Amino acid sequence: MDRTLRAHRSLSSPQRQALKEALFNVGLWRRRLAFLLDQPDAPPPLLLFAFLHGLAHIPAPEAAALAGVEADPLPSLTPTPPPSLALRYSLPDWLADHLSRELGPEADPFCAHLNVPGPITLRANPLRISRDALASRLLSEGVSTRPGSWSPLALHIEGSRPNLYALPSLQEGLFEVQDEGSQLLGLLLDAQPGETVLDLCAGAGGKTLLLGALMRNSGRLLAHDPNPERLDRLLQRSSRAGLTRLQLLRTPPSPGLDADRVLVDAPCSELGPLRRGPDLRFHSSPDALSHLPPIQRAILQRAGDLVRPGGRLVYATCTVNHAENQDVVADFLASRPDYRLIRPGSGWLHDSCLQGDFLFVTPHRHGTDAFFAAVLERSAG
Numbered sequence: 001m002d003r004t005l006r007a008h009r010s011l012s013s014p015q016r017q018a019l020k021e022a023l024f025n026v027g028l029w030r031r032r033l034a035f036l037l038d039q040p041d042a043p044p045p046l047l048l049f050a051f052l053h054g055l056a057h058i059p060a061p062e063a064a065a066l067a068g069v070e071a072d073p074l075p076s077l078t079p080t081p082p083p084s085l086a087l088r089y090s091l092p093d094w095l096a097d098h099l100s101r102e103l104g105p106e107a108d109p110f111c112a113h114l115n116v117p118g119p120i121t122l123r124a125n126p127l128r129i130s131r132d133a134l135a136s137r138l139l140s141e142g143v144s145t146r147p148g149s150w151s152p153l154a155l156h157i158e159g160s161r162p163n164l165y166a167l168p169s170l171q172e173g174l175f176e177v178q179d180e181g182s183q184l185l186g187l188l189l190d191a192q193p194g195e196t197v198l199d200l201c202a203g204a205g206g207k208t209l210l211l212g213a214l215m216r217n218s219g220r221l222l223a224h225d226p227n228p229e230r231l232d233r234l235l236q237r238s239s240r241a242g243l244t245r246l247q248l249l250r251t252p253p254s255p256g257l258d259a260d261r262v263l264v265d266a267p268c269s270e271l272g273p274l275r276r277g278p279d280l281r282f283h284s285s286p287d288a289l290s291h292l293p294p295i296q297r298a299i300l301q302r303a304g305d306l307v308r309p310g311g312r313l314v315y316a317t318c319t320v321n322h323a324e325n326q327d328v329v330a331d332f333l334a335s336r337p338d339y340r341l342i343r344p345g346s347g348w349l350h351d352s353c354l355q356g357d358f359l360f361v362t363p364h365r366h367g368t369d370a371f372f373a374a375v376l377e378r379s380a381g
């Protein structure tokens with residue numbers, strides 16, 4: 001897409017937008033479109049025709065002209081409604097089957113929301129600015145926003161996507177781009193100034209930056225990840241965000257750390273952010289659903305030894321899979337009687353973000369990517 005747009009600089013802004021939407025939708029809907037055409041290997045122009053005519057309801061001759069396909073005869077599309085969840089929402093069979101098992105009757109609205117791009121959400125950096133002041137500052141830079149519903153730091157961009165990277169407010173570290181559900185995971189740890197806080201699966205630091213801001217640059221903020229490039233990116237982002245107390249752990253921390261709080265944002269099958277790209281669903285693999293739980297159990301066990309008595313442990317994923325979520329937590333609790341589940345976000349998190357003892361948010365109910373979290377407290381004795 002970028003190469004094509006660079007090679008055709010004379011395209012107007014609406015033409016560029018149309019090109020992006022055509023590519024996004026043909027990519028995303030390709031399974032449904034192949035069904036409409038009754039051709040598993042239909043070439044891209046035919047897929048575009050099927051999208052424009054079959055799903056966007058543009059009259060067939062106009063759709064054929066726009067897609068550059070032969071209009072005489074016009075390609076025919078099946079009138080049969082898609083007979084399965086997978087075909088209706090253009091998903092691989094294994095994924096639709098899995099989501100049906102996990103979500104029951106909610107699978108249909110969940111899948112429908114996977115086909116609508118999510119909002120662009122920002123997180124105010126409380127070290128530098130309040131959410132209200134950030135909204136005013138962005139407005140002065142030509143970007144209008146509305147507050148999020150669940151995270152007190154979230155602002156959703158309204159209207160068309162601005163070039164965020166050109167905004168002085170981003171360069172000044174006033175905000176990060178972060179889904180509202182992802183913000184909730186960091187907030188659940190309730191990190192306080194002066195504490196020792198460990199982000200055990202820090203990656204490039206989406207949550208670490210939030211934890212550091214809540215700690216107001218006092219205490220010890222530790223971040224570990226086995227992937228060194230991600231930690232390098234975290235370091236760059238942390239200076240822009242104004243964090244001064246971040247310590248990267250390139251090797252795993254040892255038991256006896258006695259951290260006040262530990263976040264495990266575990267590697268997972270990542271079914272929660274599927275709406276973020278048209279291709280993600282076709283690149284996901286069912287193997288992840290079963291090969292990750294033993295890894296997650298081992299990471300959570302290790303994390304359990306790093307928290308001081310009386311401290312807090314948050315286990316989180318961005319996926320919809322009991323085997324990676326509730327089952328991992330149940331296994332942990334069965335082997336660690338010194339831990340108990342506590343209500344996530346007591347005093348500030350809306351009840352509708354809870355499913356039983358856990359946080360569980362989804363695109364169709366909350367407008368967020370899907371996330372799961374459990375908040376565990378270690379007994380003081």
Ligand SMILES: C[S@@+](CC[C@H](N)C(=O)[O-])C[C@H]1O[C@@H](n2cnc3c(N)ncnc32)[C@H](O)[C@@H]1O
Nearest residue numbers: 200201202203204205206207226227265266267
């Ligand atoms: C969901 S991502 C973390 C995203 C990150 N917390 C953020 O908010 O940007 C999971 C991370 O776990 C890391 N990981 C994989 N195996 C791990 C292990 N055994 N211990 C700790 N982290 C691990 C991966 O490298 C990956 O960066």
